[in-house]
Amino acid sequence: MSFFSIIISLYNKEKHIKATIESVLAQTFEDFEVIVVNDGSTDGSEAVVNSISDPRIKYFKQDNRGASSARNAAISKASGPYLALLDADDIWQENYLETIKQLIKSHPDHHVFATAVNIETSNGVIRSVYSIKDIRDKDIYIVDYFESSYINTVLTSSSTVVHQSVFDRVGTYDTSLKSGQDTDLWIRIGLDYKIVFINKVLVTYRYAKRSLSNRTKRADKPRFDNYVQFESVNPGLKKFIDLNRFSMAILSKLENDPTSFKRFEKEIDYNNLNKKQQFLLKQPTSVIRCLHFFKKRMQHLGIHLSAFK
Structure with a gap:
């Protein structure tokens, strides 16, 4: 059984999935499995994943049911006690998992961990800013999710690691929601757990590449x-x-x-x-x-x- 199970939902990311997986395989902490669930991609994503040879990669595919369904499928297949979320076009720094492992070791009574992120847009890279009082670079904080996320969320789908028991308690992604599934999950987590957050950028969130996140029209707006x-x-x-x-x-x-x-x-x-x-x-x-x-x-x-x- 691996210490970390990396959860990747894949849909039409042929141009980016290789770099994403390579950033995982380059981690200095190596005790992990990579669970990739292909959600009915119609491009060459499957061929790219299959071209990468590493026994830690576990590849599955399903008919297109949406990212939440694919993430839930990957979560159900995880064997490790800690699940690390990662979108199929984002990048980890090589010491991301090692840093999270250190946070887990130093905060054994906590179950949710996160790092700061850079947001890559078509106009450059922006460092995410958080509503944490007197925040300093590289410091570690135990934060209330809501109070720390008034500017940007401290939990993202590529910078969050949770203990398996968190999903047992709050549930997984709500597939009945047509938008805002991530925020819905963060709210449920925030109601029950504090977040161990390190203000160190270890993730690059590729916002500019996301057709869904970067669209200007949203017919299905979350209701809360x-x-x-x-x-x-x-x-x-x-x-x-x-x-x-x-x-x-x-x-x-x-x-x-x-x-x-x-x-x-x-x-x-x-x-x-x-x-x-x-x-x-x-x-x-x-x-x-x-x-x-x-x-x-x-x-x-x-x-x-x-x-x-």
Whole structure:
């Protein structure tokens, strides 16, 4: 039995999966298995995986059912006590697993571990920023998921390692959701577990390569209805979800979807938003679109603007 089981859901990542797997095989900590579930890829992804010869790679395929289904299938096949999530186009630094192993050893009473990430976009690489008070580079923190994720999430689908018992307790990915499956899982984890987080960049998250994450149109916006009962007794969760509602409300304006905007906006406690966010919610669609265009232009110049800081 391996110490880590690496969970990879694969769908049409022919150009990236080799580099992703090679970043795993290059790890300085070598006691792991790699479980790849091909979710009905129609490109050459299967051939690429099969061209890599390493007995630690366990390859499976299924009809296309979505990333959540493929991740759940991989999780069900894991033999290791610790499961390391990894998207099929992201990259680990060679000491990622070794660092996580050290965190596990030094924090034996905890079950969820994460590192900082760089976000690779078409306009350059951005270091992810977190809402952790007095945060310093390379320091280790035991954090509340919600309070530490107001700017960017401290858990991602490539920088998170959990003990097998976490999935036994909170469940795996909810395949009934059409969007926001990752956030839904992070919320369930955050309700029950603290996160051991090291502010050291060991993962490159390739946002620019993701057709789903980088799309401008989202017909199926997450509702967060499952957590209304918890919001009233968990202020951190309420603020975290309100910030997500803010993002969906702005997206609704960009898409000229007033029905969705009203639904998200009416559920937001404005006290959970900063002045910039409050201002944006009150602007007409034409202003939001102009500001969005300006933001994109600034990104091309290497200037990254955000309403979250």
